[in-house]
Amino acid sequence: MPVKITLAQAMGTCFGVQDAIDMALDPIYRGKLTVVGQLVHNPQVTERLLANGVRIVERDQIDSITTEAVMITAHGASDSTKADLQKRGFTVYDATCPLVIRLHKLARFLEREGWFPVIVGKADHVEVKGVVGNLKASAVVYHERDLEQLRGHERLGVVSQTTNRLDKVNTILDAMRKLPWVREVRFIDTVCQPVKERQAAIATLLEADIDLGIVVGGRNSANTAKLREVIADRGIAAFHVERPEEVEPRWFVTRRHVGITAGTSTPQDVIEAVYQRVREIVAQPAAADHA
Numbered sequence: 011m012p013v014k015i016t017l018a019q020a021m022g023t024c025f026g027v028q029d030a031i032d033m034a035l036d037p038i039y040r041g042k043l044t045v046v047g048q049l050v051h052n053p054q055v056t057e058r059l060l061a062n063g064v065r066i067v068e069r070d071q072i073d074s075i076t077t078e079a080v081m082i083t084a085h086g087a088s089d090s091t092k093a094d095l096q097k098r099g100f101t102v103y104d105a106t107c108p109l110v111i112r113l114h115k116l117a118r119f120l121e122r123e124g125w126f127p128v129i130v131g132k133a134d135h136v137e138v139k140g141v142v143g144n145l146k147a148s149a150v151v152y153h154e155r156d157l158e159q160l161r162g163h164e165r166l167g168v169v170s171q172t173t174n175r176l177d178k179v180n181t182i183l184d185a186m187r188k189l190p191w192v193r194e195v196r197f198i199d200t201v202c203q204p205v206k207e208r209q210a211a212i213a214t215l216l217e218a219d220i221d222l223g224i225v226v227g228g229r230n231s232a233n234t235a236k237l238r239e240v241i242a243d244r245g246i247a248a249f250h251v252e253r254p255e256e257v258e259p260r261w262f263v264t265r266r267h268v269g270i271t272a273g274t275s276t277p278q279d280v281i282e283a284v285y286q287r288v289r290e291i292v293a294q295p296a297a298a299d300h301a
C-alpha cells in the first residue's frame with residue numbers, strides 16, 4: 011500500500027517573522043545592520059542573513075557592535091533595552107511583531123488595572139524577557155510547580171507567550187484558580203492567531219489518522235518543538251527535523267499516513283525540500299523496508 015502524505019493546511023513562516031526577515035534583507039541595510047539576538051529561530055534563515063551582510067550578535071555582546079544601525083527582532087525587547095541601544099548612538103529599527111506588541115500592551119494594562127501580572131511562558135525566552143522587562147513586578151510560570159511564586163497575590167492578571175499551546179495555558183489557569191489565596195484570575199488570550207491556525211491544522215492532521223508526524227523547523231524554535239509535542243502526546247511517532255537530509259527512511263517502515271507540518275519560523279523552501287525528500291523515500295518502499 012502506498013504511504014499517503016498530507017501537508018498541514020497552515021504551516022511555516024508567519025507574517026511577523028516574514029516581515030522581520032524582509033526588513034533585515036532589504037538591500038539598503040546591506041553591511042550596515044546588526045541584529046540583536048536571533049531574528050528567527052531557524053538556521054537556514056540565519057545563514058541567508060549572514061550571506062547578505064547582516065551581522066548577528068547576542069544581547070550580551072552589544073559592546074561588540076560596529077554598525078550604525080541595529081534591529082530588534084520579531085520577538086521584541088523591553089523599552090529599557092531599546093533605550094539603552096539608542097543611548098549608545100545606534101539607529102534602532104524595530105521589527106517587533108504587532109502581536110508581540112499587543113502582548114506587551116495587555117500585560118501593562120493588567121498591571122495598571124491593579125492585577126498582579128503573570129506570564130505563562132518560558133522565563134528564558136527572549137519574548138518573555140521583553141515583556142517582564144516592561145513590568146514593575148511580575149511572575150513567569152510554565153509548570154504547576156512554578157505557582158508557589160504567586161503566593162500572596164490575590165488578583166492575577168494572566169497573559170501568555172504568543173507561541174504557547176492554548177490547552178496547556180488553560181491547564182495552568184485552572185491550577186491558578188485553585189490556589190487557596192487567589193480570589194480572582196483574569197486571563198487575556200495572547201496566543202497569536204498564526205500559532206492557533208498551525209495548532210488547528212495539526213488537529214486536522216490528527217483527525218486524518220496520521221501514524222507519523224514530521225515537523226520542520228529550527229532546533230531551538232519553541233513553537234516547532236511544541237507542534238511535535240502535540241503529535242507525540244497522542245502517542246503518534248513524531249520527529250522534529252531542521253533539514254531534509256535528517257529525514258530517515260527507517261521512520262517510514264510499516265507507516266500508512268505521514269503528516270508534515272512546520273513552525274512559524276520555517277521558510278517555505280525548506281518545507282518543500284523536506285516534502286520532496288519524504289516523497290522520494292515513500293516512493294521507494296524497498297528502500298524504506300530495508301533501511
Ligand code: SF4
Pocket residue numbers: 024025026027084085107108109110172173202203204205274
Ligand atoms: S509567532 Fe505570532 S507573535 Fe510570533 S512573530 Fe509570528 S505572528 Fe508574531
